Amino acid sequence: MKVRSYLALEGISVVFPTANGPFTAVENIDLSIEKGQFVALIGHSGCGKSTLLNVIAGLTKPARGVVFLDGETVDKPGPDRAVIFQDHSLLPWLTVEENVRLAVDKTMAGKSKAERKNWVHHNLELVHMTHAATKRPGEISGGMKQRVGIARAIAMQPRVLLMDEPFGALDALTRASLQDTVMEIQSQLHTTVVMITHDVDEAVLLADRVVMMTNGPAAGIGEDLPITLERPRNRIEAAELPEYNHARHAILHFLHQRYSNPLDEAA
Amino acid sequence: MSSSSVKLVETVAGMLPEHVSAPQSAKIIRHPSAPKEEVKASMPTPSAKARPVWLARISDFAATVLPSILLLVVLLGFWELACSGEEATLPSPSKIWTESHEVIVHPFKGVTFDTGGMHIQEGGDVGIAGHILTSLGRVAYGYGLSAIIGIALGVLIGQSRTAYRALDPFFQVLRTIPPLAWLPISLAIFQQAGPSAIFLIFITAIWPVILNTATGVQNIPPTYRNVAKVLALNPFEYFVKIMLPATVPYMFTGLRIGVGMSWLAIVAAEMVQGGTGIGFFIWDSYNSSLLTDTIVALVWIGMIGFALDRLVAFVGRRISRA
Numbered sequence: 261m262k263v264r265s266y267l268a269l270e271g272i273s274v275v276f277p278t279a280n281g282p283f284t285a286v287e288n289i290d291l292s293i294e295k296g297q298f299v300a301l302i303g304h305s306g307c308g309k310s311t312l313l314n315v316i317a318g319l320t321k322p323a324r325g326v327v328f329l330d331g332e333t334v335d336k337p338g339p340d341r342a343v344i345f346q347d348h349s350l351l352p353w354l355t356v357e358e359n360v361r362l363a364v365d366k367t368m369a370g371k372s373k374a375e376r377k378n379w380v381h382h383n384l385e386l387v388h389m390t391h392a393a394t395k396r397p398g399e400i401s402g403g404m405k406q407r408v409g410i411a412r413a414i415a416m417q418p419r420v421l422l423m424d425e426p427f428g429a430l431d432a433l434t435r436a437s438l439q440d441t442v443m444e445i446q447s448q449l450h451t452t453v454v455m456i457t458h459d460v461d462e463a464v465l466l467a468d469r470v471v472m473m474t475n476g477p478a479a480g481i482g483e484d485l486p487i488t489l490e491r492p493r494n495r496i497e498a499a500e501l502p503e504y505n506h507a508r509h510a511i512l513h514f515l516h517q518r519y520s521n522p523l524d525e526a527a
Numbered sequence: 528m529s530s531s532s533v534k535l536v537e538t539v540a541g542m543l544p545e546h547v548s549a550p551q552s553a554k555i556i557r558h559p560s561a562p563k564e565e566v567k568a569s570m571p572t573p574s575a576k577a578r579p580v581w582l583a584r585i586s587d588f589a590a591t592v593l594p595s596i597l598l599l600v601v602l603l604g605f606w607e608l609a610c611s612g613e614e615a616t617l618p619s620p621s622k623i624w625t626e627s628h629e630v631i632v633h634p635f636k637g638v639t640f641d642t643g644g645m646h647i648q649e650g651g652d653v654g655i656a657g658h659i660l661t662s663l664g665r666v667a668y669g670y671g672l673s674a675i676i677g678i679a680l681g682v683l684i685g686q687s688r689t690a691y692r693a694l695d696p697f698f699q700v701l702r703t704i705p706p707l708a709w710l711p712i713s714l715a716i717f718q719q720a721g722p723s724a725i726f727l728i729f730i731t732a733i734w735p736v737i738l739n740t741a742t743g744v745q746n747i748p749p750t751y752r753n754v755a756k757v758l759a760l761n762p763f764e765y766f767v768k769i770m771l772p773a774t775v776p777y778m779f780t781g782l783r784i785g786v787g788m789s790w791l792a793i794v795a796a797e798m799v800q801g802g803t804g805i806g807f808f809i810w811d812s813y814n815s816s817l818l819t820d821t822i823v824a825l826v827w828i829g830m831i832g833f834a835l836d837r838l839v840a841f842v843g844r845r846i847s848r849a
Contacts, residue, residue: 317757318756319753319756319757336756337753337756337757337759338757338759339757339758339759341757342757343753343757345750345753345754347750349748349750349751349753349754351751351754351768351769351772351773353772353773353775353847362758362768363758366758366759366760366764367758416758
């Protein structure tokens with residue numbers, strides 16, 4: 261019997277019913293991710309990256325195939341697979357602290373009130389957001405909201421952290437600072453991470469491995485590139501390393517020559 | 528019943544200054560003639576620095592209220608002139624003041640307050656405030672029922688597509704029936720004036736509550752549902768922590784329309800069934816050819832209706848902020 265990886269997708273196909281008949285978003289995907297690995301999923305819009313992430317999260321049911329996490333099958337969503345949504349999806353009527361608190365109360369129900377409070381505080385500290393603990397999402401910037409989104413997710417102590425284009429809506433400078441925060445946290449927690457991104461530099465800088473997806477419909481995995489850059493990584497120093505540029509070129513080549521944007525071709 | 532109506536009135540009075548202050552603070556920020564930079568800074572304009580804040584507030588308040596007061600004076604003057612002749616069919620303001628003097632200056636006749644709460648004298652001979660309080664008590668019951676049941680039904684049809692398909696057509700038909708049309712049925716079912724008046728208010732006020740709550744539930748952003756799923760919230764936790772707070776603004780839109788409609792319904796109901804209440808007061812004054820009393824009652828009804836609307840809006844704002 262073969263040994264399964266910590267997170268293993270086996271033969272995953274997702275089919276959506278549409279007005280024009282069934283639409284196969286992703287087909288027959290196998291992906292094995294080791295514990296503590298940081299995997300970036302990259303591909304053009306509409307290639308089914310989010311669909312795949314939702315399958316891991318348990319939010320979308322695959323038509324065929326199974327997801328195994330630590331040997332158990334995944335069939336419904338749960339806090340052991342925390343999701344960081346692109347739109348942060350903080351609850352606007354709760355303060356920053358209460359938003360994280362909601363996740364902590366649910367996942368640490370057995371712990372005392374003081375312990376839970378400390379844990380909320382600790383996680384806000386990790387994302388440098390303790391100063392805004394009593395603010396509401398409407399009162400803080402987009403980058404800060406996403407920091408809180410990260411705090412909420414890691415506060416659940418998930419077995420897998422799923423990030424759905426977490427910084428896609430942010431400007432370049434804010435994005436860079438959040439990427440640094442994510443690297444900082446990852447160096448402490450060594451969580452297993454699956455991150456969707458459109459950003460080649462982000463993928464190379466953050467990930468241990470970049471999984472490139474072919475264009476949909478019936479998208480699959482086109483290439484699987486390990487990034488062996490040493491950690492801790494520094495965006496300025498890394499950009500000068502030949503290894504970094506090699507990886508960058510490989511991804512750009514994949515995205516823009518082998519599988520160029522389907523919308524461009526149509527136009 | 529009587530103690531709850533007192534509470535209502537007290538809260539109405541307590542909330543008035545809050546409501547009055549709301550538009551004036553909005554005025555400071557959004558004055559159209561103010562230059563853009565000043566709007567952003569809002570505070571350090573030279574004139575604001577020179578004048579104390581309370582003075583600025585008072586003048587701002589005056590600027591908000593003065594146009595309405597001026598218009599009121601002009602209209603009253605016009606009314607007085609137009610209806611001062613011998614043949615005028617509508618009594619002039621001065622005539623109302625003299626003929627309905629007793630009604631205007633002694634609204635609390637027959638109403639006594641003591642440590643045991645409020646007592647309204649039995650029989651018809653009570654002041655207009657006594658009638659209003661009786662009516663408010665009925666509204667409190669009928670509207671309270673429609674709020675609770677309306678929110679429950681709204682959540683049901685908002686959550687379940689099947690329930691929506693089954694119930695929505697009935698709601699759409701029933702909601703167009705005017706309050707007075709329910710009266711015979713209501714009287715036939717309950718046989719008594721009190722419960723049938725409460726039913727009338729209930730059946731009038733419930734539709735906007737149901738429909739707006741349902742819209743609110745249907746419009747909960749899918750990402751909130753995903754958050755709930757990832758956190759594995761159980762249905763009860765989802766209801767309390769996500770659905771209710773996300774729906775509150777819609778709910779209160781419905782509750783606000785509902786309270787207005789319930790106030791409309793109470794007057795209609797009491798006009799026909801008699802006994803007590805502001806609707807009865809109007810009917811009674813009409814039958815006694817005391818048109819001036821009717822006009823006084825209209826003013827009271829308008830003011831109370833306005834206060835009820837503002838009260839519900841205020842509660843809604845408070846809850847969605849909390």
